[in-house]
Amino acid sequence: MAKSASAAVAPAAPMPPIRGGKPAAIALEPGVRRWALLAGASCLLPLLLQLPPSIAAVIAVVGIGVGALSWRRAQPALLRLVLVIALVGTVLVLARFSFGRDTGCALLAAMFAIKPAETYTLRDARSLIGFALFGPFATFLLDQGPLSLALGLAASVFALVSLQRLAELDGVAAPGQPRAPAPPARQQLWSVARLIGIGLPLALAVFWLFPRLAAPLWGVPDRALARPGLSDRMSPGEMVDLMNDETVTLRARFNGDAPPTSQMYWRGPVLWHFDGRSWTQAGWFRGLPPPAFQPSATVWDYELEVEPTDDRQFVALDLPLNTPDGSRLSHDYGLYARRPLAALSRWHLRSSPPRKFELDLPAPLRRAALELPVGYNPRTLALAAQWRREAGGDDAAIVKRALDMYHRQFAYTLATPLLGRHSVDEFLFEQKAGYCEHFSSSFVVLMRAAGVPARVVTGYAGGYYNPVGGYWLVRRSDAHAWAEAWLPGRGWTRVDPTAAVAPERIYDTLADRTPGAGGLFGGIGAVTPLFNLGDWARRGWNDFVLGFDASRQERLLQPLGVDRLDGPRLIGLFVLFASLAGAWMVWLSSRGERQRDPVLRAWHALGRRYRRLGLERAPHEPALAWAERVGKARPDLGVALLRLSQTFSDWRYAGSQAGRREARELRNELVRALRAHRPGRTGEPR
């Protein structure tokens, strides 16, 4: 035990460097960095899916390129700056310099894509993850579909797992200190899921009770690059894209009777003006108050749930009797929301088919309803003039004659060539086949040429009844165009020339009407129940989550007899439930992690049961020694416990020859036996 003097002088261990001031930047290990980058990418993915494909492709390519380039070493700041400028420029050019929600999101995505080039320290990685969490958020602003929700949620979980990996680096930067190997991915996922699960009650309580804004603080910016919806412009031959889109656009639940499918005309934009090629909405008189109409005895009372679009205009069965809050009616009974319908909205409406609609047509409107572009479609004009001569003053006869002509000579098809300058002439005299846009457009031109005021109406026709949920749904593919002709004594009268040619087009919307290019659910009978169920679930989600707003919140406690939740009550309820949920969270967390092995769990519980008797097993005590000790103090329990302990230690420590299934049965039996053993204070165990 001799120790040399020189060794005693030298420090026993090399003196660790003493850190002063701020901690040094903690470098990322490649594995952790990979996790962070992947989490960032997963947050970016749902956002990219919502952006226009060209922009998304550019961002994805740049993101992958930057990620690969900076996989091993940092890129110079100059290169990063150039990249930023180039990418932002490209995105802006692709978005045609129009600014809106989607352009903002695209720029955000572009910034994410370049971020890997400067992600080398713990701090960088954390800011990457922090900003990446905006990805799912931005996605939800653009789209609330199930795919976005699933991807966004998965990405958030991934981001949290990555944060957890990063937290393991905290504070153990000292060189030479071994770091414990990262726990397996499943365990990490589990612990994050546990955190989310524990936070869930609070999140839900806040979600239902946090006071909502009745009116937004600032406006909702539109999408700069709108998706195709019902446009206020119709050029025959262009609606085909819409006809193949099976996306649900609205759902309606009727209180009382629903109209027959043949009467389900969801009336949208009314088009007055024809320039020889396209129909557009009315001009100056759009803002006039809507004229009176005489409703018929039939009244439909229904709740409309409109999927988000970026327009203000939505549709109603013709004609709406009321103007719901937050909307207004245009002169031709178009319904406009006060705000863009960026989120799911619901409207309570009453409609009635008109008996008489604008009986007195003012002269300027009459002129507008007869206006035709000069120098187009000479053959049509000649035919109409001939009809007018033959019919005399009977406008209804002209309408009937036109419908007869369509019925006898025309065919319904979606495959139409693009028409030339005299588009109506070509359609009426040569092609004789087309779809609703051609029929309605040519019909209105014919009528106007014959001196019958007429206009084109677009919207949706028909609907699909979902028996699971008891509601109707209308898809984009139900888009339709028809006509309204003004007849003396009746006013505006709906005329659907397409129905004269292809009634099934309107009455039977589930039929596969585009052979070869059939929609997702068209004509596939076997999938229908599944689809019904899925859409019902979707509607429930809409009902429960997406459509929840200030007015629904006010009525939250209606089933419990509280008529309206005013501000103070709501806040009180919010505070109460949030604190309850918080207490629940604390309880959930402090329960600790359960022992995974059921046998060990039962064994520990058994040990604790002896605490009352003062014979609890000490942590260091072997099973058999403990049983012997208990046996000395309580001979009545000793034998049973000794046998249990023996079985337990055999199970735990002795090798087993049993097969897998047998082993499981043995284990279950042991667990049952361990659970059944309950020491009484005196006498025999129960």
Add this chain to the structure above:
Amino acid sequence: MHAWTRPRRPETLPVQFDRRRIYVLPTGFGAFYGALLGAMVLGALNYNNNPAFLLALLLGGAGLASLIAAQLQLSGLRVIAVDAEPVPAGSAMRVRVHVRAAPDRLRRGLQVDDGIAREIEPARLDLDHGVGEAELHIATHRRGWLDLPKLRVSTTRPLGLARAWSHLWPEAPLLVYPAPEAHGPPLPVGGGDQTVTRVHPSGDDVHHLRGYRPGDARRAIAWKHSARRDMLLVREYEQPLGADVELEWQRLHGLQHEARIARLARWIDEAERDGCRYRLSLPGHPALGPGNGAAHRHACLRALALLPHG
């Protein structure tokens, strides 16, 4: 902050961390995360976008749960003892902090340091089956009882959003020996009878011969004897061990107070190395020894370390 938090004075061990002394505050990143969620909530409310709102709330809920989880990492932790081998002043002392906890919860990756002072390197503390220890390297500057700084046991797990910490100010008797003098005069020659000897590879008196063992020096081989016996034999010598050495404070006049202590500390080490028995006499102290061995050395160095600072 450091001064406000408990404990406010050193405390005796064991110490159990409970909610009264565990503090949780968001880290910088946690504040950033909170601001981020705030922005999300505001945006989602403005656009009445419920999925976005729910996402922000879920992230917030997970964040809050992580705060609780961080607190629970520390809650119930019991610091049983703090110990360390004494070291000469000037070298780092390896202080081990022993902790226990109920084995029901996984506690890994805790960190022990001295908080914002950052004078000692943070050490890792993992608990396996409820038992664990952290080893700190604490610099020592002067002999005597080591004043342990206020230690901080902390964690930012699971998500790095908040740091839960608890301060620990153990009143632990950790001794720092005086630093031995670097260069100095040799050990004084001892007196008394030289009966104690030990076998030594070099020395004056041949003690006996023994068989060669690998590693023996070549010049220790007794070639003549080996040739005669037809095997390699090695000489072993006997070294007379120095007689008992008297290490007396009073004899070192002319030296400063601390320099005397340093010289005595060096002589103690030299005497130990040479295997001499030594006796240490200090003022106001009964003489220690004579003796040698770890216990005696410790007693002597301890007496030196605890001399009043002059």
